[in-house]
Amino acid sequence: MKIVVVGSGTAGSNFALFMRKLDRKAEITVIGKEPTMQYSPCALPHVISGTIEKPEDVIVFPNEFYEKQKINLMLNTEVKEIDRGRKVVITDKGEVPYDKLVLAVGSKAFIPPIKGVENEGVFTLKSLDDVRRIKSYIAEKKPRKAVVIGAGLIGLEGAEAFAKLGMEVLVVELMDRLMPTMLDKDTAKLVQAEMEEHGVSFRFGAAVSEIIGSPVKAVKIGDEEVPADLVLVATGVRANVDLAKKTGLEVNRGIVVNEHLQTSDPDIYAIGDCAEVIDAVTGQRTLSQLGTSAVRMAKVAAEHIAGEEVSFRPVFNTAITELFGLEVGTFGITEERAEKEGIEVVTGKFKGSTRPEYYPGGRPITVKLIFRKSDGKLIGAQIVGGERVWGRIMTLSALAQKGATVEDVAYLETAYAPPISPTIDPITIAAEMALRRFR
Amino acid sequence: MKIVVVGSGTAGSNFALFMRKLDRKAEITVIGKEPTMQYSPCALPHVISGTIEKPEDVIVFPNEFYEKQKINLMLNTEVKEIDRGRKVVITDKGEVPYDKLVLAVGSKAFIPPIKGVENEGVFTLKSLDDVRRIKSYIAEKKPRKAVVIGAGLIGLEGAEAFAKLGMEVLVVELMDRLMPTMLDKDTAKLVQAEMEEHGVSFRFGAAVSEIIGSPVKAVKIGDEEVPADLVLVATGVRANVDLAKKTGLEVNRGIVVNEHLQTSDPDIYAIGDCAEVIDAVTGQRTLSQLGTSAVRMAKVAAEHIAGEEVSFRPVFNTAITELFGLEVGTFGITEERAEKEGIEVVTGKFKGSTRPEYYPGGRPITVKLIFRKSDGKLIGAQIVGGERVWGRIMTLSALAQKGATVEDVAYLETAYAPPISPTIDPITIAAEMALRRFR
Numbered sequence: 056m057k058i059v060v061v062g063s064g065t066a067g068s069n070f071a072l073f074m075r076k077l078d079r080k081a082e083i084t085v086i087g088k089e090p091t092m093q094y095s096p097c098a099l100p101h102v103i104s105g106t107i108e109k110p111e112d113v114i115v116f117p118n119e120f121y122e123k124q125k126i127n128l129m130l131n132t133e134v135k136e137i138d139r140g141r142k143v144v145i146t147d148k149g150e151v152p153y154d155k156l157v158l159a160v161g162s163k164a165f166i167p168p169i170k171g172v173e174n175e176g177v178f179t180l181k182s183l184d185d186v187r188r189i190k191s192y193i194a195e196k197k198p199r200k201a202v203v204i205g206a207g208l209i210g211l212e213g214a215e216a217f218a219k220l221g222m223e224v225l226v227v228e229l230m231d232r233l234m235p236t237m238l239d240k241d242t243a244k245l246v247q248a249e250m251e252e253h254g255v256s257f258r259f260g261a262a263v264s265e266i267i268g269s270p271v272k273a274v275k276i277g278d279e280e281v282p283a284d285l286v287l288v289a290t291g292v293r294a295n296v297d298l299a300k301k302t303g304l305e306v307n308r309g310i311v312v313n314e315h316l317q318t319s320d321p322d323i324y325a326i327g328d329c330a331e332v333i334d335a336v337t338g339q340r341t342l343s344q345l346g347t348s349a350v351r352m353a354k355v356a357a358e359h360i361a362g363e364e365v366s367f368r369p370v371f372n373t374a375i376t377e378l379f380g381l382e383v384g385t386f387g388i389t390e391e392r393a394e395k396e397g398i399e400v401v402t403g404k405f406k407g408s409t410r411p412e413y414y415p416g417g418r419p420i421t422v423k424l425i426f427r428k429s430d431g432k433l434i435g436a437q438i439v440g441g442e443r444v445w446g447r448i449m450t451l452s453a454l455a456q457k458g459a460t461v462e463d464v465a466y467l468e469t470a471y472a473p474p475i476s477p478t479i480d481p482i483t484i485a486a487e488m489a490l491r492r493f494r
Numbered sequence: 495m496k497i498v499v500v501g502s503g504t505a506g507s508n509f510a511l512f513m514r515k516l517d518r519k520a521e522i523t524v525i526g527k528e529p530t531m532q533y534s535p536c537a538l539p540h541v542i543s544g545t546i547e548k549p550e551d552v553i554v555f556p557n558e559f560y561e562k563q564k565i566n567l568m569l570n571t572e573v574k575e576i577d578r579g580r581k582v583v584i585t586d587k588g589e590v591p592y593d594k595l596v597l598a599v600g601s602k603a604f605i606p607p608i609k610g611v612e613n614e615g616v617f618t619l620k621s622l623d624d625v626r627r628i629k630s631y632i633a634e635k636k637p638r639k640a641v642v643i644g645a646g647l648i649g650l651e652g653a654e655a656f657a658k659l660g661m662e663v664l665v666v667e668l669m670d671r672l673m674p675t676m677l678d679k680d681t682a683k684l685v686q687a688e689m690e691e692h693g694v695s696f697r698f699g700a701a702v703s704e705i706i707g708s709p710v711k712a713v714k715i716g717d718e719e720v721p722a723d724l725v726l727v728a729t730g731v732r733a734n735v736d737l738a739k740k741t742g743l744e745v746n747r748g749i750v751v752n753e754h755l756q757t758s759d760p761d762i763y764a765i766g767d768c769a770e771v772i773d774a775v776t777g778q779r780t781l782s783q784l785g786t787s788a789v790r791m792a793k794v795a796a797e798h799i800a801g802e803e804v805s806f807r808p809v810f811n812t813a814i815t816e817l818f819g820l821e822v823g824t825f826g827i828t829e830e831r832a833e834k835e836g837i838e839v840v841t842g843k844f845k846g847s848t849r850p851e852y853y854p855g856g857r858p859i860t861v862k863l864i865f866r867k868s869d870g871k872l873i874g875a876q877i878v879g880g881e882r883v884w885g886r887i888m889t890l891s892a893l894a895q896k897g898a899t900v901e902d903v904a905y906l907e908t909a910y911a912p913p914i915s916p917t918i919d920p921i922t923i924a925a926e927m928a929l930r931r932f933r
Contacts, residue, residue, distance in 0.1 A: 095850060095912060097910065097911060098850070098852060098853065098912045101853065101912055101913070106853070106913075107852055107853060107912075113852050114852075115850075115851075115852075345910070346910050347907065347908055347909065347910045347917055348907070350917050350918055351905065351907065363933075368905060368907070370907060373907050373908065373909040374910075374911075375909040375910065375911045375915070377911060377913045377914060382914070384909060386909070411534060411537070411554075412554075413534070413537060413553075414537065414540065414545070414546060415545065443882075443884060443885060445885050445909060445911075445915060446882060446884050446885015446888055447888075448909055449885050449888070449889040449908060449909055450885065450888040450889050450892045453889045453890075453893050453898075453906060454892050454896060456902070456906065456907060457892075457896035457898055457902065458896070459892075459896055463895070463896065466790065466793075466794075466804075466807060467892060468786065468790065468825075468891060469786055469812065469891075470786065470812040470884060470887055470891065471536065471784070471785050471786045471813075471814065472536060472813075472814045472815050473534060473536055473546075474540070474545075474816045475816060475821070475884050476814070476884060478504070478534070478785045478786055478789050479789055494802075
């Protein structure tokens with residue numbers, strides 16, 4: 056069997072490795088535009104800050120690793136067209152026949168139509184090349200004032216990296232808060248306060264209308280000119296759908312797939328940032344542009360091609376970040392978005408400590424839980440705290456993935472040890488508060 | 495309504511507080527032998543090591559806190575008898591009438607019949623007074639060699655505390671490994687290695703037959719005399735059942751209760767270390783002598799008395815400890831015990847890192863998962879690692895509590911960020927390994 060993957064990022068690379076494990080004999084070819092296989096886009100801000108030394112360090116495996124597993128690599132290669140009739144991928148280096156084709160074509164940074172967005176000193180933060188460009192610009196120009204457009208994860212992590220390098224950082228966000236798709240206003244404010252304490256400023260409900268100078272000297276926000284000698288555009292990503300469209304596959308905001316991740320052509324799969332999957336809370340189609348989702352899709356697609364009757368489960372988009380030592384974890388729907396979607400919710404919120412009072416080193420933690428009123432199910436959570444947020448958001452996400460209700464969380468058996476956690480965990484207290492509103 | 499609680503420990507104190515929240519008018523009385531309300535027995539080793547400064551620091555709330563909430567405290571008080579006919583508790587300070595009675599009488603350290611066990615310098619580690627005695631003995635005699643009898647949680651945490659104070663420590667355990675009820679031999683060895691690196695020695699399959707000298711000078715193990723100037727007896731605890739027995743309540747290894755935590759007399763509840771509850775894996779009666787179980791039982795008993803139809807769910811005994819910076823988390827059944835109980839299991843084990851390779855600071859972590867062969871359900875886990883073990887054992891325990899199968903764990907959506915966790919988490923890899931054995 057000839058299996059061809061278009062895309063050498065997280066989804067494509069992991070797919071090739073999973074597929075090889077499941078099928079020792081298949082001919083597996085990965086066609087990629089970049090010269091290397093997967094690296095972690097989430098690690099890029101840490102390369103800018105210098106926590107990770109060299110850009111190349113984030114490449115997960117060298118190309119030889121794949122070749123040793125008899126995965127054919129066609130890198131630095133552009134796909135021109137897919138001929139579904141003849142089952143061939145047409146590239147700038149020739150045709151590649153397939154029995155099964157996997158589109159792992161990823162996403163690209165969305166660049167808003169701002170005047171001057173192409174000027175020198177204006178960057179996106181999506182690829183290794185972006186990081187190389189930013190690092191050499193910083194080394195050369197020693198910028199002192201950075202403006203970040205967009206307060207999503209990449210924007211905030213970029214802002215943190217710039218601040219760690221000693222720059223003055225201003226984040227400009229169109230919405231009324233940071234991480235607007237992941238946090239409600241109350242929890243977003245906790246993150247904002249921590250970042251402000253570390254010298255990052257914010258402008259909400261504001262937009263950059265123009266970038267002035269090349270190299271950049273200032274940005275225009277409303278009538279005001281704000282000095283800036285580095286601008287990061289972090290206004291989200293868009294699924295790469297052009298190739299799929301041209302191929303005649305069903306496309307929406309992403310490439311439409313069924314539960315086995317097959318596109319409208321059952322011999323063509325789509326995985327990773329480009330694939331449109333199902334939101335576990337709303338049941339609607341959604342783009343889950345997370346590294347973990349890419350890996351999980353890669354696994355399901357490989358297993359399905361290998362003949363297993365597996366399905367990709369609807370996504371809760373469980374995510375975590377660390378900003379200046381503060382951990383922020385989320386999944387599911389925010390209270391605000393639930394309201395917009397017409398989902399009635401009951402929330403529980405508790406601010407406590409990560410350890411018992413008598414044990415040194417405890418840090419504040421705020422847990423906000425969102426339950427659906429109609430059936431009591433956990434459909435979202437937001438946690439902001441000084442430590443062990445990952446464990447708590449994972450616990451809650453795992454519960455939600457198993458359909459847990461407010462009772463399940465309130466009566467949850469937790470693990471306690473004085474250096475690690477309190478006897479009554481903040482997550483169960485938050486649930487208890489919600490439970491009282493249900494009763 | 496007159497509600498009387500016998501026992502002022504974690505279960506009794508928390509019950510009184512929960513009950514007060516649910517019923518503003520009830521007359522609540524706590525009868526306790528000790529002069530204070532709840533403190534954390536799990537915190538006591540940390541008082542010995544000096545991490546927690548004063549023994550009194552581990553008292554959760556001062557007595558006045560309870561009195562302000564109109565909880566009557568009868569401390570330093572001994573219960574002589576319970577007259578179920580007249581519904582009164584007879585104490586050395588008079589009779590106390592009740593409508594509902596809650597037995598939260600706890601457990602006591604089990605003292606094996608070793609010659610010399612009453613000698614000076616031989617201690618248990620169960621109460622604040624134990625800690626005060628140990629601390630003043632250490633201050634006075636400056637012991638240099640400690641022998642700990644028993645390699646359960648308290649024994650190991652005591653051993654760590656003594657080692658941190660600069661003592662040479664030997665742990666003697668009858669079974670063939672440390673934490674024998676919580677860990678299998680393979681995972682126990684990882685903990686042993688770490689403790690040995692910090693100067694703690696072990697003798698397994700061995701028993702102390704005699705304690706020589708008062709103050710202690712040596713212990714006898716087989717024919718050998720091992721020098722020791724402090725001995726900690728940490729051979730487990732036994733439920734306090736004498737009062738319940740005398741009262742004519744059904745008693746087994748602990749006080750027998752139904753799912754609402756009522757004893758054989760429906761007006762008398764039993765909670766905490768003294769109550770025998772249901773093991774979630776075997777369905778058998780068990781003693782869950784954990785602080786978290788005590789608090790959860792307190793909550794359920796209070797709510798049931800307040801008229802809610804709540805049940806105490808079977809226990810997985812999720813537990814966590816930290817020894818010399820190594821975290822150890824467990825729940826459910828071990829592979830070895832499953833075999834003894836005739837439960838066929840499929841296991842998955844994986845040793846990985848807590849962070850992606852390219853991000854500095856990752857530490858080794860070993861995850862062992864135990865699934866029931868008949869239905870694929872997760873029935874136990876053991877994790878030993880350098881960080882974030884708590885979050886992983888909690889995630890897995892939460893999944894088990896919701897009846898998760900090997901597929902649920904293998905396909906779990908996890909949260910990823912380079913400073914915090916890898917894209918493919920060790921828990922899902924361990925599950926995948928088990929899943930392959932199922933397929």
